[in-house]
Amino acid sequence: MSFQKTVLIFEPDASGHHPGYLYHLLIHFLNEKYDFRLAVLVNPDFFEKHPAIIQNTSAENIEWLSTSETTYNDWKNSKSDVIKRAKLEWTICAEYAKNLQAIHILMMYFDHLQLACLTEQKPICPISGILFRPTLVNYPVNSVKEKISFWRKYLLLKAILHRKALSTLFCLDPFAVDFIQQNWRSDKVKFLPDPVQVYPNKKSIRLIKEELGITESKKVFLIFGHLDDRKGISTVMDTFAKLSDGKAKDVCLLIVGPWDAQEKSLFEQKLAVLQQKNSVQVITRNHFVADEDIQSFFEVSDYILALYQKHIGMSAIMVRAASAQKPLITFNYGLMGKITAEKQLGLLIDEAIEDDFQHKLEALLNSNSQIGNQKSMKEFADLNQAKNYAKVILDSF
Known part of the structure; x- marks a missing residue:
């Protein structure tokens, strides 16, 4: 032709x-x-x-x-x-x-x-x-x-x-x-x-948890992507360190993606402090993840953390979380905050309120109630x- x-x-x-x-x-x-x-x-x-x-x-x-x-x-x-x-x-x-x-x-x-x-x-x-x-x-x-x-x-x-x-x-x-x-x-x-091209996960959640070493009963919080200072990892580590050991034992922080060198150094410092404070389980898989393998990390998680600092624009994390029917935790700022609220995709954190993330995190761990609207999540992912x-x-x- x-x-x-x-x-x-x-x-x-x-x-x-x-x-x-x-x-x-x-x-x-x-x-x-x-x-x-x-x-x-x-x-x-x-x-x-x-x-x-x-x-x-x-x-x-x-x-x-x-x-x-x-x-x-x-x-x-x-x-x-x-x-x-x-x-x-x-x-x-x-x-x-x-x-x-x-x-x-x-x-x-x-x-x-x-x-x-x-x-x-x-x-x-x-x-x-x-x-x-x-x-x-x-x-x-x-x-x-x-x-x-x-x-x-x-x-x-x-x-x-x-x-x-x-x-x-x-x-x-x-x-x-x-x-x-x-x-x-x-x-x-x-x-x-x-x-966002979402490839179906071929493994069971139980098998993925076994491969990652996640204890079955733990609530899994995922940070995914290129791990630099925009991801809010320090905020997450500091907040998780404030959890009582009674709550911390039920929490797993899963961090997946290649590190920015400076951020990795800061993370290691924060991790040492966290491990002294409580028993939050921290698992890292710090390498590039092929598109076909990405969704398994979202499906094995209970909550997706996207605490970007003053983020402008969209993020594929939002779509992947919605596709996996998992609530997003993000700041009430900009486009991500607006869409999360309007589409009921998860939980909003107010940066202007001191310890708002900590209070809402503890509330999540005290409750089994559903966060977000799964029908709306699917519609957003399909779009x-x-x-x-x-x-x-x-x-x-």
């Missing part, structure tokens, strides 16, 4: 969530019939870090392209300068789109490209982008610094929606989408589900399936 029309997808970052977002998009594209081809532009390190993604998506209607080593080095050197990085990425996209005679450009991470959208020359074709962290609603603005930041982002976002070059802005925050559509009367912004995310984007071209 011959494909005449080309859509250029640009993803310069090979770390974190970026490869997963790209992979889900390409797999859905291959499973459906679209009358265009995809040219996927990445940096050279993507080929080194994610050969399986390249292999699994090799097809006549997907062309993988790499920037040059010189361009890649320029990009790495510009990462600390948002304006310089944005200008470079915009220029790269425009050049490749021209050479490919692309009909559309999709920029997989648009947050830092908004200023470039206003100031740089328009490419030969329309562009779309994914906006991960708008702060229009649900983020308190208190200090002068926060107010300046809010209005800078507010005015910039409003301005780019009037740019003819911008076709569609995909946004993971449904409340921000509602705000823009109602208050700015713009139809360029579309809600985008957060793509955020990877295929729904991919369909929203691909159907828009």
Whole structure:
């Protein structure tokens, strides 16, 4: 089959969530019939870090392209300068789109490209982008610094929606989408589900607990993901250390994921203190976990901890917890707090109230009552399936 029309997808970052977002998009594209081809532009390190993604998506209607080593080095050197990085990425996209005679450009991470959208020359074709962290609603603005930041982002976002070059802005925050559509009367912004591919767990809960060494009667609290200072691990350790030994003996803290070196050192200090205070069981599995194996850790747990510090945006942890029908414990801040409350996904902690986490933790251990609405959890998990995310984007071209 011959494909005449080309859509250029640009993803310069090979770390974190970026490869997963790209992979889900390409797999859905291959499973459906679209009358265009995809040219996927990445940096050279993507080929080194994610050969399986390249292999699994090799097809006549997907062309993988790499920037040059010189361009890649320029990009790495510009990462600390948002304006310089944005200008470079915009220029790269425009050049490749021209050479490919692309009909559309999709920029997989648009947050830092908004200023470039206003100031740089328009490419030969329309562009779309994914906006991960708008702060229009649900983020308190208190200090002068926060107010300046809010209005800078507010005015910039409003301005780019009037740019003819911008076709569609995909946004993971449904409340921000509602705000823009109602208050700015713009139809360029579309809600985008957060793509999570949940693979079924093949082992029994009893067997998983045996392999991990979890005592059957314990309540399991899970911290999952890249373990850095954003995860709130210190807060969890300090709070668990305050439990009486009578309650602590019934608790297991399961920490899964690769460590940030500095956070690991701090954790070890906190662990030594915790072990002196009570008998909370702490189990770590500190390595990268393949997608196919992730869900077993959620299903073996009773509560999912997502105590991110002042977190902006979504988290796949929310979707995985909902899919496993396990209550999320998170702060009443930002998008995560708003969705958790509205969708009844779990328990909210108020940072403004001293020892609120400790009091609610003790209440959980004293009660067997159900936390969260399981029907709503399922609906939320179903909404955020990877295929729904991919369909929203691909159907828009």
